[in-house]
Amino acid sequence: MLASVARNAVPKCRKVFRFRGCLIEKYAFRSSGSRRTAATQTTPTIPASVDDRALVALFDEPTTGYSSSHWSHTGLFGHPSLTHPRALVSLTNATLFRAQQLTARILRARESRDELVKVVKNLDRLSDMLCGVIDLSELVRNAHPDRLWVEAANHSYEALCEFMNILNTHVGLYEVLKAVLSDKTIMDSIGPEARQTALIFWKDFEKSAINLAPEHRNKFVALSSEILVLGREFQRGVGTPRPPVSIKPEELSGLKDQGMGVRLQLQARFTKRNLLVYPSSLQAQMIMRAAPDEEPRRRVYVASHSSTSEQIEILETMLRKRAELSRLVGSESFAHLTLDDKMAKSPENVNHFLNALMDHTAPAVKNALRSLSLRKQEHLKTRTSPVIQAWDRDFYCPPEPPAPPVSLPPLTLGTVFMALSRLFRHLYGISLRPIHASPGEVWHTDVQKLEVVDENRGIIGWIYADLFARRGKQGGAAHYTVRCSRRTDDDDEAADGLEEIPGHDTSARESIEFEAIKRHRLPGEEGVYQLPLVVLLCEFARPSASSGATVLQWHEVNTLFHEMGHAMHSMIGRTEYQNVAGTRCATDFVELPSILMEHFLNSPTVLSLFNPDSTSSLAQSPNHHIDPCHAIDTYQQILLSALDQIYHSSTVLDSKFDSTAEFAKLQNTRGMIPYVAGTSYQTQFGHLFGYGATYYSYLLDRAIASRVWGNVFSKDPLSRRLGERYKDEVLRFGGGRDPWKMVSAILSSPELESGDAEAMRIVGHWRIEDEVGLPGRH
Template identity: 70%
Template sequence: MLSRSARKALTAKSTKPLFRFRGCLLSSQDTRPLSTDVQHHLPATSDDRALISLFDNPKSTFLSSPFSSTGLFGHPSLTQPSSLISLADSTLVRAQLLTERVLRARGSREELFKVVKNLDRLSDMLCGVIDLAELVRNAHPDRLWVEAANQAYESLCEFMNVLNTDVGLYEVLKAVLSDPSIVKTLSPEAHQTALIFWRDFEKSAIDLPPAERSKFVSLSSEILVLGRKFLEGANAPRPPTSIKPSELTGLKDKGMGTRLQLQAQFTQRDLLVYPGSMQAHMIMRAAPEEEPRRRVYLAANSSTPEQIDVLETLLRKRAELARLVGRDSFAQMTLDDKMAKTPDNVYNFLDALMNHTRPFAKRALHTLSQRKQAHHGLSSLPIIQAWDRDFYCPPEPPAPPIPLPPLTLGTVFMGLSRLFQNIYGISLRPADSASGEVWHSDVHKLEVVDHDKGVIGWIYADLFARPGKPSGAAHYTVRCSRRTDDDDTHSDLMAEGLEDRVKASEEFEAAKRHRLPNEAGVYQLPLVVLLCEFPRPTLTRGPTILEWHEVLTLFHEMGHAMHSMIGRTEYQNVSGTRCATDFVELPSILMEHFLNSPTVLSLFDVDESSTIRQIGNHHSDPCHSIDTYSQILLAAVDQVYHSPAVIDPTFNSTAELAKLHEKRGLIPHVPGTSFQTQFGHLFGYGATYYSYLFDRAIASRVWQNVFTHDPLSRETGEKYKREVLQYGGGKDPWIMVGALLDAPELTSGDAEAMREVGRWKIEDEVGQPGRH
């Protein structure tokens, strides 16, 4: 898992082109019954037991079928690394042909009516391969596959960068959107898709003169290079600090403290403690003397002048980019298509949230100050410093709201399937995968089954740790929803002799099409991959037992997955999680709230036995409000760093951080520290770091007002599907949230709406800081 602070933050995404053509974006099992006062029993179905077997039994029968073979994700051609490169080459040819068709559209009124559909189809054609390549290069254990994926990814992204600045495409779309007779024929979803393309064109400086457009491209490249350099510095180890053995006397962690002191005596020198190490964490939590904690904090939050210069140059280049396209700041440019809309509205939200949270955080700090006073025998209350937080209030691991037996991975998936069955009429079902369909034997395939429509998508679960696999948890959208029966592909191929060159791409597309029962149209069904790093089940240790934070992580990521499945739109650019950055985390954070409910937790009971009483509320971190307030300050720092202030030659990122802490903070800024160079989300989520706090506030409100009374209500779940999930990014999020909460005053999404969300209480999602 990520560090405490990182779990609260948004995980930085990979850096794809900005334009929407990116789209693209153990011991043996305890058999005690799980028991609560809630009597909500479901007999275990064959699918329930199959899920348990799939994930808990190392010899599960749901493995690659020996009787059939195919390529990755069921594409017959993707059987070897070179086939991925061939697919990228073939896709590039088809994409060029479709681009030429769109460019000629103004010569035919009939073609103008098809422009939005064709642009979305072009985007999907490219993203379908790019997103697959993105998954392969992050998850595949074979180096040759990774190299092929990198090559495919880079070649298609390069073409997308060309499309980003194609004035001809921009002029064609402009002709469509300026023609009322065409606009009125567009469905709301199609119109939203057109506006997304339009905004992304404008963000790419498409309407600037050639020289300025060239400057835009140059600045964009510089920002990408600086961003990568900034992230390297943010993740680089900090130099150690020297700690005297005598300073560790009285450590609350006797075992580790004794070992450290013996180590010092053996080497006959001071200890070198590296920030982020186990020794550093132990000192921050357990060293009674203040000085070693202070020095470890200073070392952990140090920066070189070069690291600070890289960040400030990055911020300055972003500001120049925004000025080039006529915006006052990078934040103003970035927030156009977000729920917040403007930097002022972000401040409206943050100020209201800060005012709401501050009294709780001050009370918690007062308690810490009393503990410090008693610890040192002082006559007056001392100031709590940054290095005091973890010593006087050690962070506790998250815990469930009621006593639970150990939960296996299979049992948790069974509980997830039962939850979805109750609220959505959707369940998870293990499926055999053909030989060659998955990239590792640990990967399991699940069908997502709607009880009325049948299979509506697939989840490939790659959940076990292995060497070389990325750390953390992630949800990859490998394939988006899109309606395909009205594609009119026969009009694409205008040149002769290209049949063989486009064949691989055509076959790739054909394999993605499906017709659902009781529904008109043929759809490309969503396909997602979940990556985690849980320990594998073994014959000797038995099934994987999840820690509670891992259960939370799985629920969070499955919230993204179900958004992808249910947000089955006709246009891929608004499918599922392809929505505003400050809206996309709502479904996943809401999923964590379901774990507050004993009723929901009863779904983990395999054998329908429920006898143990419910016991109070779970413990919560008494200093949670301090951490929330710290996150609000970081979101404010993000806004300052992406404001017009960075253009000033005297701008100093460390001074601005210190100023904000002194003006609005609760714990004093420590002179000589510069945490901002480790704030990696400044690159991946520049000007949008507030988003996670924003979605936490909305999710808390939705849970309390909509679900908490009867969390397994099918009527409530259907309302949530109908008002929110089904639209993906195809509808204004404010209208969706307003309808779900029966709060029409929110639908304008104005400054007062932002302030209102800021006044809502942010519930602690079962004691666990947020994930991506």
């Protein structure tokens, strides 16, 4: 009910760890290829404000850092008590004490009708109480440079998650919630958002074998533990270097990359033996892209996609255990169990979407392969068109770095933040404002604090930006939801019974103070709310006095826009219940706002915002390129999504199930490039653990985001009217409304509202990029 794990797996995309209310989001972002679209500017461009220009100085001039301040010392994120690691342990103990008392109150709820009415609210409070510390601890575990803080965060994380696991299978809590859901009068009185929150709790209980006999619940717990251990072993194997392949020096003659090619041949000549090339090395990449001889490319490809029998056994055991767990709780398969509360609803609907998407994408793939075959024919001087093999893709169509669709000056980090702030002000009346962080408020001097300011309501949340690479810090790009929105003025904490317990002042003090600092009353808004707080982690190069400001590559600009799409969802998704706030929504819906943000980078009008003095859109860049092979990569992602569904179907319970054979069968029957004998890529498909049965999600959200961009924003991308409409019909609901209703409303497409098989087919026939868009490599 309060502690589940649901992770989404899209190529280098979002990973979500959801603890039935806690949502700790990590995004290892996949860069998008360059795209363009014909946008017609009808909204005048608002000049950059003083705050917008201050963002440039904040991020581009190292001596201007707002992190250094003479203000009074505080603790992490402004919590006065969190000034040292021991305080986090004390906070954890106080939180556990208060959570136990609140749990006891919920269990007594059937003694009073008034208490039954408050059950959903109190369950959400309980979830938020625990998640507030768990989410903060998860951030500290991944970002704090101090070992003692990390150790304290690990302790807090594990202790609170252990308690959540107890609540997760608590029969008494389940029975109380069942009484609420069975009372029509109560359900009619609590409102749609509360009902949605109640159903989320209910479904999570049901998925945890709560209504089974004790021996079956024990088996469920045992299977869950086994799956977790197997999943971790599988993930470790994903990153394990594959053995090297032996390449003869003469096989590298004629390399297109003469620099590295010459060095490799000299190395071989000097050592007087064949070269040992590791699949993940720069040498391997160079061979795949530049070796005219097909044989070394084939051997490097096979080595790169190989597996040991132990790695395959770990994966197949994990898949079987998932299937057994699903059968235990009455589901046909793990896919059926997982998709029940997603947009897709069922694996059958996912397959409707994927089949439609395959059919829609296939003609473009055939055209691309035809072009590559002609290139291969010319290269090999053959009389007939040869078949394109998997090891040919990068040689005949080498990937190029993405580039902007218009000519732009160097895109410094500060310039990009300025453009983001200007864009949000045009669309939503919201801007970003630098603010000094007090000593102790942040975990490193790199971290900069931004206020998110609404032109009518004032500060609506905060973003802490930790953007520069450093030793020991988590790699990649990530968006952490450290605090979600939640209404607090109707918490009725006095009825929790703390005052009746001797010594409660000492036992609960840290937790009460921790909660109190979150609460704010905004102008023109009824009630008191927790204001959202998010952290962005990136690993950009650090600016310096000698090298100047950090200049981002185009894919890094895409990354920042993507992550800020999640951040604004967290800020605008203002709900009364934290379980449905902002990005706490269906796994196959959560990427929509972030992918849509990438589409804004297609528009010359939007790109003019990178220049603080510009008031007009920019000219098309003569260097803009289109990857002719993007359809091949997209189609392969669709195939992997289909493979994910096969692996999480009841097929895995067949004693003859062979994951490699299933992969080969799919590639040879639905794929456009033949399966390569001797390969078993599935053990490197790491998303099978984190996003089991939901790998299709990124494709679904790409299709919807492309449609929203094309039908709503493309002609007037700075329109406040359109931005407010999108905010009111999508962003503000978080996970508190059926995603299909939101998509139907923003697209004015009533045929989508039911979210049935036909709706999935319809989306499958949409483009998953804009007019001539390019998905990124993965």
